[in-house]
Amino acid sequence: MSRAAVVERPIDVAALQSEVSSSAAGAVTLFIGIVRDTNAGRAVLGIEYSAYSGMAARELDAILLEATAAFAGVALAVEHRVGTLAIGDASVVIAAAHAHRAPALDACRYVVEQLKQRVPIWKRELYVDGSRDWVHARTDGVVSESAR
Amino acid sequence: MQLNVLLFASYAEVIGAHAVAVSVPDTATVGDVVAAVRALVPDSELPPALVAVNQVYAQPGQLVCEGDEVAIIPPVAGG
Numbered sequence: 001m002s003r004a005a006v007v008e009r010p011i012d013v014a015a016l017q018s019e020v021s022s023s024a025a026g027a028v029t030l031f032i033g034i035v036r037d038t039n040a041g042r043a044v045l046g047i048e049y050s051a052y053s054g055m056a057a058r059e060l061d062a063i064l065l066e067a068t069a070a071f072a073g074v075a076l077a078v079e080h081r082v083g084t085l086a087i088g089d090a091s092v093v094i095a096a097a098h099a100h101r102a103p104a105l106d107a108c109r110y111v112v113e114q115l116k117q118r119v120p121i122w123k124r125e126l127y128v129d130g131s132r133d134w135v136h137a138r139t140d141g142v143v144s145e146s147a148r
Numbered sequence: 149m150q151l152n153v154l155l156f157a158s159y160a161e162v163i164g165a166h167a168v169a170v171s172v173p174d175t176a177t178v179g180d181v182v183a184a185v186r187a188l189v190p191d192s193e194l195p196p197a198l199v200a201v202n203q204v205y206a207q208p209g210q211l212v213c214e215g216d217e218v219a220i221i222p223p224v225a226g227g
Contacts, residue, residue, distance in 0.1 A: 118224065
């Protein structure tokens with residue numbers, strides 16, 4: 001099985017774990033992306049996430065299809081949250097289950113790396129000093145200063 | 149033709165809308181659409197963007213048709 005969704009509510013990590021688990025699954029891996037309190041030396045208050053919802057869901061589905069083709073027998077569930085998140089909130093959770101640990105770990109890693117490259121989701125960091133900036137993961141840094 | 153182009157993130161903020169109508173030739177490519185949108189705010193520091201046509205990433209040389217769902221995709225940052 002595989003399922004992906006873009007959600008506007010807190011992500012229930014335990015629910016995703018349960019969703020992929022089965023009596024045949026000897027390994028479950030969980031990736032939890034969490035809003036942290038600093039980025040590039042700047043104190044962060046929170047992050048606003050937004051998405052091109054329809055395409056994000058399609059792209060996530062495509063990534064899960066690729067992962068289930070590459071790692072036969074893996075079960076996957078992914079939720080990405082949008083809206084304004086605070087420090088410590090989970091922005092994305094990926095659960096992968098397999099009979100064995102290697103494909104569970106590898107599938108989880110595949111999904112998160114592809115998600116970061118392809119899925120049309122954006123984040124704007126809100127800083128303690130009152131400023132805010134779009135974060136551009138492809139360049140691994142902050143590019144725009146347009147939002148002060 | 150007139151195209152309604154969806155905008156997100158920095159593009160939506162700088163242009164001040166979540167969609168914008170642009171006029172492009174009937175033989176316009178994806179690259180032409182990006183140029184037309186960027187020309188709305190000539191001196192801005194908008195980042196390079198990709199384009200999705202009907203919710204699928206498109207190459208710059210791909211032709212767009214009236215009625216396509218065209219979206220500017222600034223550098224993504226999920227996760």
